[in-house]
Structures are given as C-alpha cells and as structure tokens.
Amino acid sequence: MLPLRLAQLIITLATPDQYAEVIALVHRARIRLMQFGTITLQLPPTHQIMAVAWHESQPVAALIASSSNPQSAWIRCCAIDGIAFSDHTAVLAQLAHTLIAHAPVATLYYSGDFYDHWFTDILVGVGFQPQNTIIGLQRSSKLPLSATLQPATLQRLHHADIATVQLIDAHAFDNEWRKNDFEIQQLFHPDTIAFHATIADRSVGYAIAVLHDHGSLLHIVRIAVLPAWRRQGIAQQLLAAVIRYGQQIDAAQISLNTQHDNHAALALYQRAGFQQTNDRHEVIAHAVQANHAGESIRPYAPMP
CATH class of the missing domain: 3.40.630.30 (Gcn5-related N-acetyltransferase (GNAT))
Structure with a gap:
C-alpha cells in the first residue's frame, strides 16, 4: 500500500x-x-x-x-x-x-x-x-543543611492519603500546573517518599519525591502549601525533610524543577543549596x- x-x-x-x-x-x-x-x-x-x-x-x-x-x-x-x-x-x-x-x-x-x-x-x-x-535545579546531598523553622507537624504521606494531596493540589496551583486525580495517584509507588504538613490538625502542605537512577538521584516532584499558610516556613520545612531523607538513604543528588519566573520558589531552593542546571523545558x-x-x-x- x-x-x-x-x-x-x-x-x-x-x-x-x-x-x-x-x-x-x-x-x-x-x-x-x-x-x-x-x-x-x-x-x-x-x-x-x-x-x-x-x-x-x-x-x-x-x-x-x-x-x-x-x-x-x-x-x-x-x-x-x-x-x-x-x-x-x-x-x-x-x-x-x-x-x-x-x-x-x-x-x-x-x-x-x-x-x-x-x-x-x-x-x-x-x-x-x-x-x-521550566528549569532544573540540583544539589549534592552531601551539602550541609541549615537549621529550619518547624511551624508544622510533618508526617509521612502514603497512598491512602491521596485525598489530602488532591485537596491541597486544587488550591495550591494555577490551573495549568494542577494534576488530575489519576496523575496524583501515579505519583505514589514503591520509590516515592512523601511528607504531609499539618497545623492544628489541618492539612496545609505536602512534598513528594521519587527515587531515580537506582537510588542515586532523589527528584522532588511537588512541594505545595495552601496559599493562606505560605510565608511561614512550611515549604522550607518540607524541603528540608526531603533533603534529610535523601541524605539518610545516601542519594548522591537531589533535583527538582520550577518555573524560571517563580522567584519565591527559586529563592527558597537556592538558600537550600540548589543550583541551576542545563535542564530547560520551554x-x-x-x-x-x-x-x-x-x-x-x-x-x-x-x-x-
């Protein structure tokens, strides 16, 4: 034919x-x-x-x-x-x-x-x-981590807690960056580590990271904090928890992505030792x- x-x-x-x-x-x-x-x-x-x-x-x-x-x-x-x-x-x-x-x-x-x-x-x-x-940032897990505020109580987040992630996701991101329920479910698998932030028993934020390259790279997929609870150190606390986990499991590098004009996020990541890589997505x-x-x-x- x-x-x-x-x-x-x-x-x-x-x-x-x-x-x-x-x-x-x-x-x-x-x-x-x-x-x-x-x-x-x-x-x-x-x-x-x-x-x-x-x-x-x-x-x-x-x-x-x-x-x-x-x-x-x-x-x-x-x-x-x-x-x-x-x-x-x-x-x-x-x-x-x-x-x-x-x-x-x-x-x-x-x-x-x-x-x-x-x-x-x-x-x-x-x-x-x-x-x-979208740009990439990365830090060595061997870099020392500065002390951070502890405004929230952090707990490990599991597949059974998907409803919590869905609720925060719907309010923490602009439309184009939100994930649908199926995509959120796919974030949870054996190589996933996630943390849940609560204040007075209210869910206010989460962080999700996934291991890659046979455990040598820990990639932070999402960090989200409800708008009303931002600028209180919660995102910094969640980020530090993921970095400490990477250090505990001897992941060589920790990476993440963010928008090039998200200046608040960039400042947070740079304070934590992340540096921009050549990874760019237009x-x-x-x-x-x-x-x-x-x-x-x-x-x-x-x-x-």
Whole structure:
C-alpha cells in the first residue's frame, strides 16, 4: 500500500468509544512522541482529548492531550503510521488545528524537550506562543543543611492519603500546573517518599519525591502549601525533610524543577543549596478557539 497523503484523510476529535483504537495506533506507530511513557495512555477517558486522522475508518495519526481541569490540557503524545513522510508536518499541524478549534478546555499547553524541537516548531507554526520556561535545579546531598523553622507537624504521606494531596493540589496551583486525580495517584509507588504538613490538625502542605537512577538521584516532584499558610516556613520545612531523607538513604543528588519566573520558589531552593542546571523545558500555549468565538484559526506556517 502506498503511503497516505493528507488529502486522503478525515480529521476529527475522537469519541470515547474510539479511544481504544487510537491507543492501539500509538502502540503500533512507527513514529511517535510520548511524554511520561505509557502512563499517558492509561488516563481515563474523562481526561483524554484526542485529535485523530482517519483513513477508511482506521486511525493513522493522532495528537493526545490530557486535561486536569476544565481550563487547561497538555499535549502529551503524537503518533503517525502509514502516512507519506512529506505530509507528516501538515498532518500534525491539522491535528493541532482540530484541538485548537474544538478541545473542551480554555487553553492548550505543550512542554518541549531537547529531542522534540521538530514538534515544538509545528505547534509554534500553528500559533502556539511562549508561555514559560521550566528549569532544573540540583544539589549534592552531601551539602550541609541549615537549621529550619518547624511551624508544622510533618508526617509521612502514603497512598491512602491521596485525598489530602488532591485537596491541597486544587488550591495550591494555577490551573495549568494542577494534576488530575489519576496523575496524583501515579505519583505514589514503591520509590516515592512523601511528607504531609499539618497545623492544628489541618492539612496545609505536602512534598513528594521519587527515587531515580537506582537510588542515586532523589527528584522532588511537588512541594505545595495552601496559599493562606505560605510565608511561614512550611515549604522550607518540607524541603528540608526531603533533603534529610535523601541524605539518610545516601542519594548522591537531589533535583527538582520550577518555573524560571517563580522567584519565591527559586529563592527558597537556592538558600537550600540548589543550583541551576542545563535542564530547560520551554512551555508554549494556545487559547482554544471554541472559547474565543470570532477568532480565525491561523494556517500552518513553517519556522524560518
């Protein structure tokens, strides 16, 4: 069979009864980009938004976004199979157009990496704009840790405490940084260490970290404090607890990520001995047209 061309395809948003077919496409696709591994494909249908190119009722290309709330969704996966190489860019651009026009959220986001500039360029070509930059920071666990205030009572957090994390997460982060319930559940596994901060028996914050590289790297995934309880030393206390845990298990390095313009967080991490690394992820975004009636969809324009 000859490779398919764009003119032979029909592009739509997939309905929930079509999701299994689209997931099967991702697994067999010769060309695919998938963030967070197969966890992306395990999201429940209520959190999946799929733009799909069909040929004779068979999916041959897809863009998949995951949503954590009605306001935002992140593009996490693209897949192409059986389409002429010369049409790959145009097909992905049309899939992006479909998400821009019809996704049931207010804004779409994508966080690029060093290996996927080609895909970032396609999204920029259809109108995605720079939104933020996620940077990496790291410290040696051998560095001494200064004494910290102890405003809260800290306890270990376990899988059974997911409801606590969900409640804090919903109030501690802006829409684009919130995780849906499934994503929060995936944070808890045997390599996870988590701490829970309470004041007068009220949950006010948490920290979650995960071991990588056979235990040599402890990566802090989330530190969250409810807005009403910030600037009291709780985040510093949680951070110190994670660092001490890393020291106890002899993790060589402790790492984390934050937005480049989150100055309060950067000051906290730098005081604790973290230094910026070369790890950078550019975040781009596009408002969904269904929420902005009257705006035209921008045609694809290749990067110069």
